[in-house]
Amino acid sequence: MPSPPLGSHVPPRHAKIITRPFPKSTTFFALAPISCPLFPRFSHQFTTPLHTVSHARATRVNVGDRRRLGSGTAAASALAATSVGRTMGRSGSVRRTAASSLPAAAAGAGAAAAVPAFTASPGDYRLLEEVGYGANAVVYRAVFLPSNRIVAVKCLDLDRVNSNLDDVRKEAQTMSLIDHPNVIRGYCSFVVDHNLWVIMPFMAEGSCLHLMKVAYPDGFEEPVICSILKETLKALDYLHQQGHIHRDVKAGNILMDSPGIVKLGDFGVSACMFDRGDRQRSRNTFVGTPCWMAPEVLQPGAGYNFKADIWSFGITALELAHGHAPFSKYPPMKVLLMTLQNAPPGLDYDRDKRFSKSFKEMVAMCLVKDQTKRPTAEKLLKHSFFKNAKPPELTVKSILTDLPPLWDRVKALQLKDAAQLALKKMPSCEQEALSMSEYQRGVSAWNFDIEDLKAQASLIHDDDPPEIKEDDGNDRINEEDKDSCSRLHFVSDELSSGNHSGQPKNLNGNHFSEQTCVTAVSPGGNTHEPSIGLISEPGNADSERKVDGYRKQGSEIKSLPSTSNRDSEGQNCRSEVKQKHNRSITENSHIFDREAAAQLVSDKQKNGTKRTANLSGPLALPTRASANSLSAPVRSSGGYVGSLGDKPKRSVVEIKGRFSVTSENVDLAKVQEVPTSGIPRKLQEGSALKKSASVGHWPIDAKPMSNSLQRKELCNGSVSASVLIPHLRNLIQQTTFQQDLITNLLSNLQQNDKADANQYRPGTVDSDTGLQEELKTLYRQEEIIDTREEDNA
């Protein structure tokens, strides 16, 4: 059954239209585009449904075309407020939406009354608790003071999204045009200092991902999944019919409200299928989250369409069934390769016996690699699995009982992860753990250096640990895989015969470090009474919590007295939500070139050799704290950090180009097994020596494990934390020492080089007294360690 159209003039079915050029005259967006003072250049794209043209206002600032908002001031002057206060009669669905976010007391009256307009004045909103944050935004529960209505305010940090103004604009615009009970719409949006505020309905139960992390780590029961998926599918059907590809369908973007209302949110990376020019080109870039990405999104050339959402929907179904997405244990580039090379994941394993045949079938229909064989959302809604779906009011409601309020859950998750991080007491671990959890959560704005990815992918061991085989789909190799392989060969040929130089493209090189958020209020204008419900003074210890260098935005947001002076709207007070992000952001922060990735795939295939390191760590993803990510297992995984601005000290056991494998993420047994011929005997015992592309042969002690039993225990993961932690501490000490030693050796060599370049022979370090001394020191150190270990044993 088609979703409600935007207006009666809108043909109910558009899904078919998208497969052919869409004639302008039949577009269901505004025939007369609304003026776009915000982005004159994009005015033609600022369309809005006809029935909202008269209500949509792109007001405030009229500034020239600025694709990039470098500073808050620029941002403020470049982004206009768009208020879509729907004062006129709206469809029933909108009223339902509105009612769902009304405070209990007002709900009854609110449902009957006309939906009040929302103003584009920050003074009209009192920010309450933080209820989530993602790649670019912090989301607050807030009160719209004129009607005392509870809303969510998404504060997008424009400093962080300065290279993706299109995304910002699209998200705000798309959200404001949404008119469907299962899609989050934006009431209005406007700039407040460095932030774009998007006002939207408050979804009191947060995202499905959140809920799973808090209470359902192994996923939901089938009836619940069925309800959630059906609502999500209705949202997708609607969006596709309106010409949008969501591109980021995942449990983290499925939001729930108390009465069991389910809505799809986050249009940060959505695309219009009818776009041409710049925006069309953006569909040739990776946008989305690796685990949820359809194969065709990862392949160059062909392009993709709304069917990519159907794939993501299938992955989301698995996510809801298992508590995590398939392949989520792997680093992103491995996910990419597996998505292309392996059979699609499914519900085929022992643990999935509890699920019905129709559920499995439905998932299998979505996860077909050939996008043309995937059903449309509309067709999928007719699948037998959804026929018997119970109303979400019943099923979803049942999973929401006895839970604390959303903000308390968010706080608890934050504290839990902060505690885990504190336990590690390792700055690099912190960074890696965040990176890993970020990845596991599935970031939208993942951003990395393709060269690094190539290096890292080449280090990925093709033999996966047995415990994660299950999700690989390796056992399910089928005809599709053969197709996939042949496509990959084609990609390879294409790349090698084309004008690809073989050089990896480095399109962004964005480097991120840890996110730091600070919340502050500047009570501008009114000295007696800070009228907006924020918050705390900058620098106030209460407003900033710092746990082992990880400073999080204070959740203890204090509600201050609100202004009663309505005339002073926007003047009596100003609220400022500052998010200081200690990261550098450059252009294209969440895309990278698909061809470059294909080159990676090609290289990987050509390479064909098995590598020594079994990498389980993440790529150097932008490290970003996220409420969503905070409950993800904190795992010290090593991972490449070469692209990060600050290279944390760690024990490097292998350097491959710019890639470093740290002792933390190298399989201990394998390290021990590395051939070390030609290395002094002492170093072979209990040390791993590997070739470093950068520095030649150097003795590096990865894990001096004298006790093979202990080593086995460590490898099979049965060892307890109490055993492991001292060992790791010991390791850190050793590696710090070794790093210093290596530095000394290097500087000695350099000095020697200068002194007598002709006499210097590589490998003749023994003739150098200084170096001999250093090596002796190393031996001594090793002996001490060995003795200590023997004592411990």
Ligand SMILES: Nc1ncnc2c1ncn2[C@@H]1O[C@H](COP(=O)(O)OP(=O)(O)OP(=O)(O)O)[C@@H](O)[C@H]1O
């Ligand atoms: N309307 C809402 N009501 C309640 N919570 C919300 C709402 N919108 C978002 N959230 C919470 O805030 C989180 C972050 O929001 P959102 O996904 O829009 O930010 P983002 O920066 O675009 O994230 P992403 O990393 O997915 O790109 C959500 O996962 C959800 O938990």
